[in-house]
Amino acid sequence: MRIGVVTFPGSLDDRDAARAIRLAGADAVALWHGDHDLHGVDALVLPGGFSYGDYLRAGAIASLSPIMTEVIAAANQGMPVLGICNGFQMLTEAHLLDGGLIRNETGRFICRDQGLRIENNASDWTSGFAANAEIVIPLKNGEGSFMASAETLKALEGEGRIVARYIGGNPNGSLNDIAGVTNARGNVVGLMPHPEHAVEAGFGPDTDDAMASGIDGLTFFTSVITQALIAH
Template structure:
């Protein structure tokens, strides 16, 4: 089977087409979905892409979390469907209470763009199974409101239950507590992170590597992992 992965476009989304391209490169079928619809069109997985939905008014992701389609996203997540939130999509997942904590303005109060080193902390989710625990990867990062915050008790719970999916290495670019770059839910089907894996799926367009400039494709396993998860569930 070919996994059909929906990418939801919100007003102000910037990276929806990039996410669709990444799904296609990984061997899946991207399906464009609209924020104002209640129809997920029978997709097998969902991506909430990056951008500045609704201009980041109120809080980044706060208005998008109230969009009509988010009712279906919540139901899909509860049913076990793989759901990935990238950057603004991660902010939406937090605002929709599909993941805990909050994301605030970067500690240095500036927009940041860099190729960011990460460590995979949980390779057992629907979106990370093609990685290894502890694997170091490089993924593009671009955000202004990427500082992850939560109460100390919640941070302890996330650490203790293995729900930190990714951690910043080398440089903490935005002041995220405990260097948290991404999270998963308890079931492992919902993952959110601030860096952008969809920008590291094709040689010539990704981060630099020791082998060659712009040759990094560390984002591809996110999408191949989800496809494998969907295929396995259908078998």
């Protein structure tokens, strides 16, 4: 399986995402924001960072990059797309996901290992998790507070489109403790925390077993590979 990782000006975690993809067992394909070619990939990751310096709004300018025309078309045709942190912001700005992300409630940048509960394990990116699985992956953002209208929030909750919620405290003031959402089809997922930073023992969050041994994030990437194998 070939999974593309799009690099934008200001992307920071594109190489980390590519590494996670390789560790999960797929081929990582580097894509450039200024191109109109997805190079035949089977899935896409929009990585974290500060695209265009978060000018205007985080993810706003990146959502208008040339390659996003292809990303939007592919997503609407069912291609799995994962937006991580800044990538999540891009997906909301591109209207592939409902809601939006604003400045953290505290007004401060947050960086910490964060507990999550997987609320929806039917999406392309979460199918490998057990229902209501509790995991820990790193969180690092300044504009990670998920907001939506009351009507949108009701739809997200009622249709089971909340992918993950924060547990052990809401770090950024997100409504309903929302850490990630999916579209109705389940192929597009936005996640504020960073699964790509918890994919290899020795480099992840601390666990009860050992320091830096957490690899809970790897399942997001193995999930989409498994789903592709099932589909074929």
